[in-house]
Amino acid sequence: MALKIPIGPQHPALKEPTNFSVELDGEEIVDAYVKPNYNHRGMERLAEEKTYPQVLVLYERICGICSQIHPQCFAQATEDALGIEVPERANYIRTIMCELERVHSHLLWAGVGAHELGFDTGLMYLWRDREAVMDILEMISGNRVNYKMNTIGGVRRDIDERKIPMLLEALDAYVPQVDLYANAFTKDPTLRARLEGSGILTRKEADELCVAGPTARASGRDVEVRRDDPYAAYEEVDFEVPVVDDGDIMARAVVRLLELYQSINILKQALKNIPEGPIQADIDEIPEGEGVGRIEAPRGEVIHYVRSDGSWYPERTKVRAPSYVNIPALIPMLIGDTVAEIPITVASIDPCWSCTARVAIVDTNKKTEKIMTFEEIRSHYG
Amino acid sequence: MFALEALKMLLKKPFTWKYPFEPIEVPEGFRGKPEYDEENCIGCGACAAVCPAEAITVTEDAKVVLTLSYADCTFCADCEKACQWDAITLSKEFELATLDKSQAIVQIEREKNVCEGCGGTISAVEQMDWIKEEISEIKDNIPADDLEAITKLCPECRRDKAAENIISEVYS
Numbered sequence: 001m002a003l004k005i006p007i008g009p010q011h012p013a014l015k016e017p018t019n020f021s022v023e024l025d026g027e028e029i030v031d032a033y034v035k036p037n038y039n040h041r042g043m044e045r046l047a048e049e050k051t052y053p054q055v056l057v058l059y060e061r062i063c064g065i066c067s068q069i070h071p072q073c074f075a076q077a078t079e080d081a082l083g084i085e086v087p088e089r090a091n092y093i094r095t096i097m098c099e100l101e102r103v104h105s106h107l108l109w110a111g112v113g114a115h116e117l118g119f120d121t122g123l124m125y126l127w128r129d130r131e132a133v134m135d136i137l138e139m140i141s142g143n144r145v146n147y148k149m150n151t152i153g154g155v156r157r158d159i160d161e162r163k164i165p166m167l168l169e170a171l172d173a174y175v176p177q178v179d180l181y182a183n184a185f186t187k188d189p190t191l192r193a194r195l196e197g198s199g200i201l202t203r204k205e206a207d208e209l210c211v212a213g214p215t216a217r218a219s220g221r222d223v224e225v226r227r228d229d230p231y232a233a234y235e236e237v238d239f240e241v242p243v244v245d246d247g248d249i250m251a252r253a254v255v256r257l258l259e260l261y262q263s264i265n266i267l268k269q270a271l272k273n274i275p276e277g278p279i280q281a282d283i284d285e286i287p288e289g290e291g292v293g294r295i296e297a298p299r300g301e302v303i304h305y306v307r308s309d310g311s312w313y314p315e316r317t318k319v320r321a322p323s324y325v326n327i328p329a330l331i332p333m334l335i336g337d338t339v340a341e342i343p344i345t346v347a348s349i350d351p352c353w354s355c356t357a358r359v360a361i362v363d364t365n366k367k368t369e370k371i372m373t374f375e376e377i378r379s380h381y382g
Numbered sequence: 383m384f385a386l387e388a389l390k391m392l393l394k395k396p397f398t399w400k401y402p403f404e405p406i407e408v409p410e411g412f413r414g415k416p417e418y419d420e421e422n423c424i425g426c427g428a429c430a431a432v433c434p435a436e437a438i439t440v441t442e443d444a445k446v447v448l449t450l451s452y453a454d455c456t457f458c459a460d461c462e463k464a465c466q467w468d469a470i471t472l473s474k475e476f477e478l479a480t481l482d483k484s485q486a487i488v489q490i491e492r493e494k495n496v497c498e499g500c501g502g503t504i505s506a507v508e509q510m511d512w513i514k515e516e517i518s519e520i521k522d523n524i525p526a527d528d529l530e531a532i533t534k535l536c537p538e539c540r541r542d543k544a545a546e547n548i549i550s551e552v553y554s
Contacts, residue, residue: 054434057458128397142411148458156463157411 002030007342018327018351022334022342029342032334034327047317052078052152055314059304060146062319065105066297068097070304071150073293074317076231077306078152080291084281088233090154092274095233097140097149098295099263099270103174104133105298106256106263109350110181113253116343117194122184129177136170139163153281164271171264171271178264182257186250195250199333199345202247211329212322213300214259215349217243218251225296237269249348256350286310297322299350323351408474413457415475416450418490423448423469425492425506429461442503446492452478453486499539 007020017038023031043062047055056071063070072094079086086094107130114122134144140159141147149155185191201211206219216223224241226234242258244251290307300322309315326349333345399406408414425446430438437454438461441447461470480486492506504510510533521529531540 050434051432053432053460057434057456057460061456131397138409138412142409142413143457146456148413 005339020330020342020346022339024339027338027340029334029337029339032331034330036327044317044319047314049313051312052314055317056150056152057148059319060148062321064145065108066101066299066302066321067146068094068101068149069295069297069302070319070321071148072098072232073295073302073304074306075150075152076293076295077291077304077317078293078308078314080293081289081306081308082152082283082286082291083289084153084283086154086281087278088275089158089277090279090281091233092270093149093155093157093159093279095237095270096159096267096274097137097147097155098232099267100133100137100140102263102298103260103267104130104137105350106260107133109256109298109347110185110253112350113344113347116347117191119191122181126181129174132170132174136167139167151280153283154279156280158279159274164274168268168271171267174264175261178257178260182254185253185257192250194341194344195248195253197248198337198341199249199252199348200247200336201329201333203245205332206247206329209325209329209332211300211326211349213297213326213350214252214255215300215326215329217241218255219247220245223301225294225301229294231293231295233270234266236273237266239266249344252348286312299323300326323349327351408476412474412476413459413472415452415473415478416455416457416459416461416470417473418448418450418488419469419471420490422467423490423492424467424508424512425490425494426509426512428464428466429470432460432464434458434460442494446494446503446506448490448492450488451486452488453483495533497536497539498534499542500536502536502538504533504536 003024005022005024007022017036019035019038021033021035022029043058047058050058055074059070059074060067078084107126111123111126111130114120114126137147138144140163141149141157149157185195201215201219203220206216206221211219211221212223220243222241222243225231226239227241239262242255242262244255286308288308288310290305293302293304293306295302302322303318303320305316305318306314307316329349330346330351333348334342337345425448427440427446427448430440430448435454435456435458437452437456438448438450441449457472459472462472478486492508494506495504495510496502497504505513514533517524517529517532528540531543535543
């Protein structure tokens with residue numbers, strides 16, 4: 001009989017509620033189960049009782065890290081439903097906020113990843129440098145998290161022209177720091193030994209599970225909403241989409257580090273080319289209709305759906321956050337690895353449990369062909 | 383490389399602040415504790431209507447009372463934006479932790495106009511003054527009856543009265 005180890009609901013990688021159950025043969029993981037539905041927050045139901053601008057404040061709190069992405073996505077969905085044209089300057093400010101959030105999220109992730117590997121020096125360095133981008137966010141929006149920048153039809157705060165040279169300077173200072181971490185992650189023999197070849201998600205598995213974001217792009221699945229379906233001002237900036245085919249934890253780290261360069265690049269272009277003009281559209285009436293917003297969050301694609309019945313309150317809203325599709329991918333990643341690799345493998349998809357627990361999860365207990373063979377072998381010889 | 387950095391850091395001041403032993407600076411545009419300016423407030427309740435967290439509530443018993451609970455506030459500044467009279471602004475104060483719940487509540491009381499029909503609330507007195515001022519510009523377009531009703535009856539009673547008038551016109 002194989003040994004089963006339950007991990008969580010308070011599990012070792014992130015301090016959020018989910019339950020893993022891994023089945024072991026010696027030290028090797030032969031099967032894994034994920035149960036993330038520990039915390040129902042009832043946000044979609046609550047959103048139906050709030051006016052559109054009030055929902056922005058509520059959805060800002062879906063995730064502490066994506067507190068620009070979620071309200072912006074909801075605003076985009078609402079603008080789609082109500083037929084509102086967002087002014088150009090507001091689109092640029094949204095792009096800038098999105099990219100700043102990506103820089104902050106990826107640095108945070110790299111720090112957490114380093115911590116899971118026992119590389120706490122890396123955590124201290126990365127989170128120290130993350131403070132600089134937090135300061136920029138604070139300078140633009142007034143707060144470190146829950147920025148409250150968005151409103152239906154634009155943004156609430158303008159970026160002061162006098163601050164732009166200061167912001168560009170702060171971004172330039174980031175490039176050598178990112179070089180340092182890229183070097184540390186890809187050249188250090190200890191990190192390479194831990195990261196290369198473990199937690200593998202093949203292209204086929206990635207396609208089957210429809211994973212999103214850096215997790216998909218590290219397995220050679222070339223999906224990127226910013227390029228495929230441009231929103232805000234992404235059509236007017238040039239950037240590349242890093243795609244790596246290896247599918248291991250190192251590939252996911254490399255994709256995120258390369259994305260940091262691209263984000264800094266996008267930020268510089270957006271800050272230099274930001275047009276003059278109003279930052280909010282006028283809203284005359286609320287027609288009936290339905291709309292969808294898509295955004296590439298740091299973890300993958302976020303989708304918000306809004307249906308309007310012409311009243312002040314949305315009739316129905318729906319949120320799909322990227323971790324929801326990425327978590328089932330943990331199962332093929334974990335199988336074949338050892339127990340010691342669980343924390344870093346779990347951390348490697350940059351999971352955000354609070355995002356996922358709003359939805360009832362489907363049964364992930366799907367046995368792949370490989371597992372059946374394992375089971376068969378064990379029952380035969382055991 | 384890292385050793386050099388460690389030596390450099392030894393000579394520098396710590397990266398962290400010694401908060402709460404030294405004050406911390408908040409940025410321009412920081413959204414902290416909302417504060418009422420009692421002189422400007424007319425008791426219209428616009429702040430309560432937009433508040434996403436229901437931190438501001440209006441009760442209309444003997445007086446119109448606006449209650450702001452800091453424990454529920456999300457510091458979104460929607461109330462500041464909704465207030466036409468600059469009666470509520472978000473200050474830079476953020477140290478709001480307290481053991482005494484009554485410390486986390488601020489109330490504004492306004493005398494109210496009582497409806498002559500049902501004894502309910504029409505509005506706060508200050509709000510009625512503002513309404514009268516606003517109507518004075520267009521009062522030639524409003525029938526004298528309605529003008530009087532606005533100041534003496536609550537919206538429900540006005541609606542009932544209007545319905546009564548229509549019915550009596552139709553059946554007379």
